Amino acid sequence: MRFAEFTPFDLVLLAQGLGVTIGLFLVTSLIGLLVGVLWGVVRFYRVPILMQLVTFVSEILKNSPVLVQLFLVFFGFPAFFHLNVTPVQAAIVTLSANTAAFVYVIAVSSIESIGRDQIEAARVFGLSRWQVLRLVIAPQAAAFSIGPLTALLVNQLQVTSLISVIGVMDLAKIGATLNLRTLKPFVVWTAVGILYYLTAKLVATLGARLERRLRAHSAFRCL
Amino acid sequence: MLKVENVKKAFGPATVLDGVDLTVNPGEVVSILGSSGSGKSTLIRCINGLEKLDAGRITVDDFDVSRPKELAEARKRSGTVFQLFNLYPHLTALHNITLAPIEVLKRSRAEAEAEGRALLASVGMGDRADAYPAQLSGGQRQRVGICRALAMKPRYLLLDEVTSALDPEMTAEVLAILARLAASGTTMVFVTHEIEFARQISHRIVFLEKGVLLVDLPTKQFFSADGGLAQPRVAQFLSKMRKD
Numbered sequence: 001m002r003f004a005e006f007t008p009f010d011l012v013l014l015a016q017g018l019g020v021t022i023g024l025f026l027v028t029s030l031i032g033l034l035v036g037v038l039w040g041v042v043r044f045y046r047v048p049i050l051m052q053l054v055t056f057v058s059e060i061l062k063n064s065p066v067l068v069q070l071f072l073v074f075f076g077f078p079a080f081f082h083l084n085v086t087p088v089q090a091a092i093v094t095l096s097a098n099t100a101a102f103v104y105v106i107a108v109s110s111i112e113s114i115g116r117d118q119i120e121a122a123r124v125f126g127l128s129r130w131q132v133l134r135l136v137i138a139p140q141a142a143a144f145s146i147g148p149l150t151a152l153l154v155n156q157l158q159v160t161s162l163i164s165v166i167g168v169m170d171l172a173k174i175g176a177t178l179n180l181r182t183l184k185p186f187v188v189w190t191a192v193g194i195l196y197y198l199t200a201k202l203v204a205t206l207g208a209r210l211e212r213r214l215r216a217h218s219a220f221r222c223l
Numbered sequence: 224m225l226k227v228e229n230v231k232k233a234f235g236p237a238t239v240l241d242g243v244d245l246t247v248n249p250g251e252v253v254s255i256l257g258s259s260g261s262g263k264s265t266l267i268r269c270i271n272g273l274e275k276l277d278a279g280r281i282t283v284d285d286f287d288v289s290r291p292k293e294l295a296e297a298r299k300r301s302g303t304v305f306q307l308f309n310l311y312p313h314l315t316a317l318h319n320i321t322l323a324p325i326e327v328l329k330r331s332r333a334e335a336e337a338e339g340r341a342l343l344a345s346v347g348m349g350d351r352a353d354a355y356p357a358q359l360s361g362g363q364r365q366r367v368g369i370c371r372a373l374a375m376k377p378r379y380l381l382l383d384e385v386t387s388a389l390d391p392e393m394t395a396e397v398l399a400i401l402a403r404l405a406a407s408g409t410t411m412v413f414v415t416h417e418i419e420f421a422r423q424i425s426h427r428i429v430f431l432e433k434g435v436l437l438v439d440l441p442t443k444q445f446f447s448a449d450g451g452l453a454q455p456r457v458a459q460f461l462s463k464m465r466k467d
């Protein structure tokens with residue numbers, strides 16, 4: 001195997017990198033969605049202290065670079081607390097928390113977009129706060145938030161490429177490796193870019209389809 | 224019996240209800256008149272527990288709305304129809320009606336839907352059960368709003384200017400339904416600007432002015448020269464409303 005040439009095995013490497021990227025993306029998106037929505041519920045119930053804490057944490061996560069958060073989780077905390085953190089663990093923690101912070105914002109604004117009047121009606125007819133959240137607010141907030149959530153996830157997919165700098169073998173890191181070996185940056189980064197693009201497109205398409213489905217049942221299609 | 228005793232309510236420095244007393248007996252239709260801003264909506268919102276009282280007491284069949292444990296029972300006994308309908312936009316007309324019976328009264332879905340369809344048919348909307356609120360006219364939405372309240376089989380129906388967002392034609396179709404309900408013995412607390420209609424269906428009329436119940440009289444007396452009209456504010460209000 002000559003050093004500077006591409007080999008068929010490089011395709012396998014790329015596929016592996018793509019797999020790592022998609023896997024981390026899915027795991028951190030799922031955790032981020034769950035945590036972010038949970039934070040939104042904390043805010044809906046106005047849980048004292050917890051609510052302020054959530055707002056504070058989300059503010060910090062939104063307003064500092066993901067790269068800095070990643071370094072803090074991978075280098076900073078382990079050094080300070082004498083922990084052992086693998087690159088993948090650091091990546092999962094950082095990306096999940098970051099997604100959660102933005103999901104929280106979307107959850108809060110979607111919940112607030114639901115008119116007070118229907119919530120009052122539901123309360124007057126005896127529905128509990130939880131029933132109102134589950135049966136009146138959630139279905140409408142979900143339809144409302146799918147658009148912004150899709151945009152967020154497409155962006156978070158690109159953000160995963162940052163984790164290559166702490167040594168996670170994701171698509172970007174494989175790209176960097178192949179580039180070093182072949183010294184053909186144009187070919188390598190074009191291929192890597194296309195793979196990111198196709199994955200993002202897939203996420204956007206699935207989001208749009210889900211949105212259409214959620215809104216089909218409700219007639220507020222801008223009538 | 225629905226009892227409002229010496230109820231006071233202020234928003235910040237503004238006193239909106241200033242010692243209101245009102246009793247509504249089962250079977251009675253009581254209309255509340257008063258100019259805009261006099262506190263009519265606030266009174267309704269105090270009765271159905273949407274506003275906290277600053278002082279006084281409201282009981283619905285002896286359940287005190289200010290006690291969290293009794294509020295649920297009080298709310299089961301009163302049904303509210305709102306000025307702006309307040310329907311759930313993501314649910315069909317039928318499901319707007321069946322949501323609370325299923326979730327709160329724990330009725331079976333089949334039973335609740337059969338009753339919901341019957342209610343819709345009774346207001347001439349049997350064919351619109353599966354329409355969403357956005358696909359309905361204002362008058363149709365308010366008819367759904369009335370069915371939604373009736374589906375809970377309330378002892379007291381609270382209606383807050385339920386036709387003031389509707390044009391005359393739609394107003395007529397909604398009033399026709401209310402007239403029928405009144406005739407069939409439904410207890411109603413009816414906030415309205417439809418003076419003539421109130422006169423036809425009410426047993427009693429009360430007049431609210433700046434948070435004070437100035438007048439509380441049987442309908443006939445309310446409109447007589449030595450009854451309600453003896454109050455300058457009432458006479459003024461009625462003549463102004465008739466001109467509009």
Ligand SMILES: Nc1ncnc2c1ncn2[C@@H]1O[C@H](COP(=O)(O)OP(=O)(O)O)[C@@H](O)[C@H]1O
Pocket residue numbers: 234239257258259260261262263264265266
């Ligand atoms: N949530 C609120 N906050 C502050 N002021 C309010 C609120 N609700 C009502 N008010 C005020 O209370 C007064 C009475 O309002 P309302 O009960 O709606 O009168 P009506 O229904 O007779 O027109 C008005 O001056 C209104 O501005």
Ligand SMILES: [Mg+2]
Pocket residue numbers: 263264265384
């Ligand atoms: Mg009002």
